[in-house]
Amino acid sequence: LAKTTQPISMDSYEGQEVNITCSHNNIATNDYITWYQQFPSQGPRFIIQGYKTKVTNEVASLFIPADRKSSTLSLPRVSLSDTAVYYCLVGVFSGGYQKVTFGTGTKLQVIP
Amino acid sequence: DSGVTQTPKHLITATGQRVTLRCSPRSGDLSVYWYQQSLDQGLQFLIQYYNGEERAKGNILERFSAQQFPDLHSELNLSSLELGDSALYFCASSVAGGTASYNEQFFGPGTRLTVL
Numbered sequence: 001l002a003k004t005t006q007p008i009s010m011d012s013y014e015g016q017e018v019n020i021t022c023s024h025n026n027i028a029t030n031d032y033i034t035w036y037q038q039f040p041s042q043g044p045r046f047i048i049q050g051y052k053t054k055v056t057n058e059v060a061s062l063f064i065p066a067d068r069k070s071s072t073l074s075l076p077r078v079s080l081s082d083t084a085v086y087y088c089l090v091g092v093f094s095g096g097y098q099k100v101t102f103g104t105g106t107k108l109q110v111i112p
Numbered sequence: 113d114s115g116v117t118q119t120p121k122h123l124i125t126a127t128g129q130r131v132t133l134r135c136s137p138r139s140g141d142l143s144v145y146w147y148q149q150s151l152d153q154g155l156q157f158l159i160q161y162y163n164g165e166e167r168a169k170g171n172i173l174e175r176f177s178a179q180q181f182p183d184l185h186s187e188l189n190l191s192s193l194e195l196g197d198s199a200l201y202f203c204a205s206s207v208a209g210g211t212a213s214y215n216e217q218f219f220g221p222g223t224r225l226t227v228l
Contacts, residue, residue, distance in 0.1 A: 034216075043114065043202050043219025044155065087154070102147070102155035 004088045009107040018075045020106050022088030025069050033064060033071045034089045038105070044087060048073070075108075083110045115139065116220035118203050124226045130191040133223045137184055137205030143167070144186040145217060146178055147202040155202065161186055193227045200224050 005023040012018045024033070032051050036044035048055055050062045050071070061074040075082060085105040115138035125131055137144050146158040148171075157170035161180035172178075175193075180186040190197060201224075204217040 036217075038155075041200070041222070041224075043116075043204070043222055044217075045114075045219070046216040049216070102157065104154040 004090055004103045006086075006088050006103060006106045008104065009109065011109045011111055012078055013111050014079055015077050018078050018082075018108060020073045020075075020086055020088075020108070021070055022073070023070045024088070024090045027068050027090050031090045033062065033068075034091070035060070035062065035073045036087045036089065036102070038085045038087065044102070047086075078108075078110050080110050080112060082108065084108060114218040114220060116203060116205050116218050118201075118220040118223050120223060121221065122224050122226075124228065125193060126228055127193055127195060129193050129227075130189065131193065131225065133188040133190070133201050133203075133225075135186045135188070135203030135205075135220060137186070137203075138218055141205035141207050141218070142184065143206045144180055144184070145204040145206070146172075146186070146188050147204065148199050149202060149222075150196075150199040153199075158188070190225070195227050198225055198227045 032049055034049040035047045037047050038044040048057055048060045048062045050064050052064050052068060055062045063072045073086060085107050087102045087105040089102060117136045119134045123131055135144060142163045143160060145160045147155045148158055149155050158172040159170060159178050160168040164180050175191050178186060178188045188201060200222045202219050202222045204219045206217045
């Protein structure tokens with residue numbers, strides 16, 4: 001399993017763009033990169049997933065360089081409700097077999 | 113609401129006891145995953161079942177066991193409980209498929225286990 005490294009915590013002011021970078025040096029060819037968000041005492045919620053280059057959805061963007069050894073989750077114009085823990089996952093998703101590991105995550109604190 | 117249900121929401125028990133946590137996946141999801149999250153810790157993957165069969169095993173203790181039934185609901189059995197087993201236990205489900213976009217995990221609300 002590819003090991004991921006993320007900053008333990010980050011602070012940001014409301015309205016700012018937040019970028020959280022995840023390192024995954026030993027990512028395998030078949031691995032996808034997925035980000036989840038977790039609020040206290042709730043289950044994680046899927047944010048975005050990608051394999052290479054850039055992926056964008058209604059809540060975030062995911063930037064993956066050509067070597068795929070890192071990825072950056074970008075949250076545009078954060079609000080107080082974005083205060084949460086963000087997990088970067090790297091793993092295999094195929095044919096019903098899914099083996100991924102959640103790291104310790106990045107605790108994002110949005111400041112008014 | 114993710115569509116994944118877990119019961120009970122809270123469970124308080126004593127050391128040495130045995131408990132069973134239950135999970136019902138989203139309709140149509142064949143895979144069920146169990147995770148443990150201790151206070152201020154990340155999520156520890158325990159085990160995955162797919163259509164009734166064990167598919168992947170993580171850091172699951174021998175005192176813990178799980179199964180997935182023909183109706184696809186799953187149970188996690190924790191025995192000889194210790195104080196350190198106190199944690200939030202999450203169940204997640206996903207659709208089996210050939211492409212990654214169909215393997216998003218949907219998490220339930222969790223069961224908070226307190227061992228006294």
